[in-house]
Amino acid sequence: GDSVTQTEGPVTLSEGTSLTVNCSYETKQYPTLFWYVQYPGEGPQLLFKVPKANEKGSNRGFEATYNKEATSFHLQKASVQESDSAVYYCALNSGGSNAKLTFGKGTKLSVKS
Amino acid sequence: DAGVTQTPRHEVAEKGQTIILKCEPVSGHNDLFWYRQTKIQGLELLSYFRSKSLMEDGGAFKDRFKAEMLNSSFSTLKIQPTEPKDSAVYLCASSKQSSNERLFFGHGTKLSVL
Numbered sequence: 001g002d003s004v005t006q007t008e009g010p011v012t013l014s015e016g017t018s019l020t021v022n023c024s025y026e027t028k029q030y031p032t033l034f035w036y037v038q039y040p041g042e043g044p045q046l047l048f049k050v051p052k053a054n055e056k057g058s059n060r061g062f063e064a065t066y067n068k069e070a071t072s073f074h075l076q077k078a079s080v081q082e083s084d085s086a087v088y089y090c091a092l093n094s095g096g097s098n099a100k101l102t103f104g105k106g107t108k109l110s111v112k113s
Numbered sequence: 114d115a116g117v118t119q120t121p122r123h124e125v126a127e128k129g130q131t132i133i134l135k136c137e138p139v140s141g142h143n144d145l146f147w148y149r150q151t152k153i154q155g156l157e158l159l160s161y162f163r164s165k166s167l168m169e170d171g172g173a174f175k176d177r178f179k180a181e182m183l184n185s186s187f188s189t190l191k192i193q194p195t196e197p198k199d200s201a202v203y204l205c206a207s208s209k210q211s212s213n214e215r216l217f218f219g220h221g222t223k224l225s226v227l
Binding site for chain 2: 032034041042043044045046049051089093098099100101102103104105106
């Protein structure tokens with residue numbers, strides 16, 4: 001079946017430093033890849049999605065490139081802020097008519113001022 | 114537009130009790146999902162419905178977990194009987210009928226089983 005593996009947290013950074021959260025996936029299909037973010041007391045919300053290989057997605061300074069050859073979708077941000085503290089989930093949809101998402105286990109990010 | 118509404122926000126149960134969690138999806142969405150969230154396992158799929166038909170049932174959860182779509186705008190998740198290991202956050206999500214569409218999540222129900 002499908003699976004997603006991402007950086008095991010927690011990750012603690014100082015404001016202004018760079019972030020990389022690794023994500024790799026396994027599927028036999030042609031997936032759409034997603035990054036979701038979850039703030040305390042809320043459900044996960046979409047950060048961005050990328051439906052095609054070799055394309056980049058971005059939002060709020062975060063970005064990730066869909067690398068089909070490496071089966072990776074690493075999340076990056078050049079300069080994190082305290083407000084970026086949250087749990088980040090990498091996910092995939094394997095396509096076809098099935099809309100379910102397979103999620104990684106999440107990476108908790110804490111940014112200190 | 115209203116988002117996904119889950120009730121209650123918190124539930125405390127004694128071991129062996131039956132509990133029912135409720136979810137109202139976004140109006141017009143055809144797909145509805147129940148996920149369990151824990152720190153160790155992250156997000157695990159419990160059930161997936163499309164237009165009220167069960168599309169997928171999380172294999173590990175068939176025993177004591179039963180999700181139903183009573184109509185297109187209301188779903189329940191019953192856990193019977195509850196066990197302490199069921200303590201987790203239960204998330205409901207909905208989406209339009211497409212494999213490419215984002216999921217909209219509710220705030221979740223935090224269940225504690227004593």
